[in-house]
Each structure stands twice: as C-alpha cells, then as structure tokens.
Amino acid sequence: MIRKVSYKDIDFQKYEKCLENSVQRNFYAKREILDFLCEAWELLIYGDYQYIMPIPIKNKFGLNIALIPLFCQQLGVYSLEKNTNVEQEFLEYFRVNYKIYLYPFNSSNSFEEQLAPKKNYIIEKTAYSSLKKRYYKGRKSAVKSAQYLNLQIVSLDANILNFINTHFKGLDKNSDKIFFQAYLEFLSAQAFLKCYAAFENDQLLSLAIVIQDDDTNYLLGLMNDPEFLNKNAASFLLDKIFEKEIANKKFSFMGGSIRGIELFFKSFGAELECFPILQNNKKQLLMSLFR
Missing domain, CATH: 3.40.630 (Aminopeptidase)
Known part of the structure; x- marks a missing residue:
C-alpha cells in the first residue's frame, strides 16, 4: 500500500x-x-x-x-x-x-x-577509444583542430562567475540567475562540482560545469564566449572530459530537446534516453480543483 x-x-x-x-x-x-x-x-x-x-x-x-x-x-x-x-x-x-x-x-x-516523453542524451561507460570512433566526422575534425587549446580545472572565483553570468543561457529572470549562482556555490562546497575551462593563452573561451556523482557525470552548463566560437573550444572540452572520465562514469547531457543542441550531443556518440513526464497547464490545474 x-x-x-x-x-x-x-x-x-x-x-x-x-x-x-x-x-x-x-x-x-x-x-x-x-x-x-x-x-x-x-x-x-x-x-x-x-x-x-x-x-x-x-x-x-x-x-x-x-x-x-x-x-x-x-x-x-x-x-x-x-x-x-x-x-x-x-x-x-x-x-x-x-x-x-x-x-x-x-x-x-x-x-x-504511455506518458509524454522528454529527451535526454547519455553516454554509457565505455573505453574512450571506442567512444571516439562513434564521433561524427565533423566532430572529430573540430576536436582535432582545437588541440592547441589549454585545459584547466578552475574554481568558482570572481572571473569564472562573471563568465557564467555573462554567457549562461536559458535563465531570463534575475532571481533565477541569483539562485543558479547559489546552487553552484552549494554544489562546490559539497564537492559535487567540477568546472573545466578551455583557454587560448590567458583568454577563457569555453566553460563546462559538471556535477559529479559516484557513477555519473551530469553536464549542468556549457558556456562559450560567442566571439571565439570558431575555436571549437566546447568540442575540445567535452572530448577532454570523456578522455578522463568516460571509462569510469556514465555521462548525462541533462537535456536535448532543442534541435541544434540535440545534434551537437549526438555528434559525440551520445544516445537518446527518454523519460516520462506528467504535466498540466494552468487551465487543467484549476479544473482539477473541482474534481
């Protein structure tokens, strides 16, 4: 019961x-x-x-x-x-x-x-060499072209937080942006967070925010300076994360409903994983008061 x-x-x-x-x-x-x-x-x-x-x-x-x-x-x-x-x-x-x-x-x-499905993309634990064979041809080329960049693990200092606030997309309300920063600081204090940064010399190009759990890494955010998109820094970052981690931990992209982003995830050999949702609009919610 x-x-x-x-x-x-x-x-x-x-x-x-x-x-x-x-x-x-x-x-x-x-x-x-x-x-x-x-x-x-x-x-x-x-x-x-x-x-x-x-x-x-x-x-x-x-x-x-x-x-x-x-x-x-x-x-x-x-x-x-x-x-x-x-x-x-x-x-x-x-x-x-x-x-x-x-x-x-x-x-x-x-x-x-059958409930309504929502999309996520994942990569199961596998040998990095096997995963790289599944990269799309264009993704392989993008990763190869960015090998001159420098990978760093960075903390949430003022410069990194400023980069996040400037380039993180999807949060329109200022209160949500404040809450996001508080959440990042909470995750960092709990040792759940790792931030991977791609630099060209001293210029920060791209940042990947990853939640670390025992058996899965979750991509909480991937931010790019739009001035340097031609550097392929995001492809470089994800490839380096997979090189270091994918043999030991599953990777979740935490989404994939936007067509362009979905194709980007799939180009790394990621597989579709749907999860069911239950959702009502405001009208349906109010009508439920009278049932």
Whole structure:
C-alpha cells in the first residue's frame, strides 16, 4: 500500500538506503539536493521504504502543487527492482492525491500507460577509444583542430562567475540567475562540482560545469564566449572530459530537446534516453480543483 509521508516524518536512513541501492538511482533525488532546490518536499512510500517517490511541493497560484524545481531533471519512483504494476500504483495515487503542474519520472520508470516523453542524451561507460570512433566526422575534425587549446580545472572565483553570468543561457529572470549562482556555490562546497575551462593563452573561451556523482557525470552548463566560437573550444572540452572520465562514469547531457543542441550531443556518440513526464497547464490545474 502507498502512503504519504511528510518531510518531518521521513526516515532518512531508510530513504537513503533505498535510493542508493535502487536500479533507478540518480543524483536528483539525494536528500541534500532536494533540500536545497525545493521550497518543500514530501514522500510517497510503498511497504517499508521498498519503493520511494519524492514529491517537490511549491505554493503557486495560491495552491500547494507538485512542481519540479529548477535544475532538477528527473525524479520518480526508486526501488531495488523495477515493477511496472507498483509504479503504476504510484502514478494513480499521485494523480488522485496531488495537484500536479509538472513532474518528471526517471528514465527507468515504466507504466501501463504511455506518458509524454522528454529527451535526454547519455553516454554509457565505455573505453574512450571506442567512444571516439562513434564521433561524427565533423566532430572529430573540430576536436582535432582545437588541440592547441589549454585545459584547466578552475574554481568558482570572481572571473569564472562573471563568465557564467555573462554567457549562461536559458535563465531570463534575475532571481533565477541569483539562485543558479547559489546552487553552484552549494554544489562546490559539497564537492559535487567540477568546472573545466578551455583557454587560448590567458583568454577563457569555453566553460563546462559538471556535477559529479559516484557513477555519473551530469553536464549542468556549457558556456562559450560567442566571439571565439570558431575555436571549437566546447568540442575540445567535452572530448577532454570523456578522455578522463568516460571509462569510469556514465555521462548525462541533462537535456536535448532543442534541435541544434540535440545534434551537437549526438555528434559525440551520445544516445537518446527518454523519460516520462506528467504535466498540466494552468487551465487543467484549476479544473482539477473541482474534481
């Protein structure tokens, strides 16, 4: 039987044990990450934490609704083994007991019905030499042309933060940009963050912000100075990351719905990984008040 557990009543020892041993394990469901990103969150559990499903809660339109926070890509059901029947029970309980605006399940969740898919691109752990053979011809050429650049691991100093604030795309609200910087500083303090920079002499051309988990690296941001796009610094950076890390860790590009970006990810031999989402627009959300 599924039941709802408020945050203050969660047994976090059992929660973390289930998450760490789950076949769906990912970075987004870690307690410290949800605590930082979410206005509030609670939990659905099945049995004695055999299955868990974290639910972010936000007060929006005067309602407490289920809404994924910024910078959190996939949540959903976590368990020691997959079970479509149990996961379907979670989906049905969730629909009946929550006002849902946007909630993404993870790529390993499956249901008896088809939910809307969202795209992500990944590279599984593999030998770097094998991966490089899968690069598109144009990507191989771009990487080769940029080998004169200098790779550095950099910290979040004033110059790097200024580069991020200037060139990071996708955040229109100033409050979101402030929150993003705070999140970066939080991740850095927790030793989850690594920043790879491409330089030509002393000129910073491109920056890759990577979240490091035990078995996966997540691309949180890839920024370029548009004045130097012809230098192929972004291709250089990702290739160097794969050279250092891909034999030991899976790589997630954390997205891929924009055509040009999707093609860029695929050119490194990345594979499509879809995850199901549950989403309602404002009208549907308000109509749910009367059901």
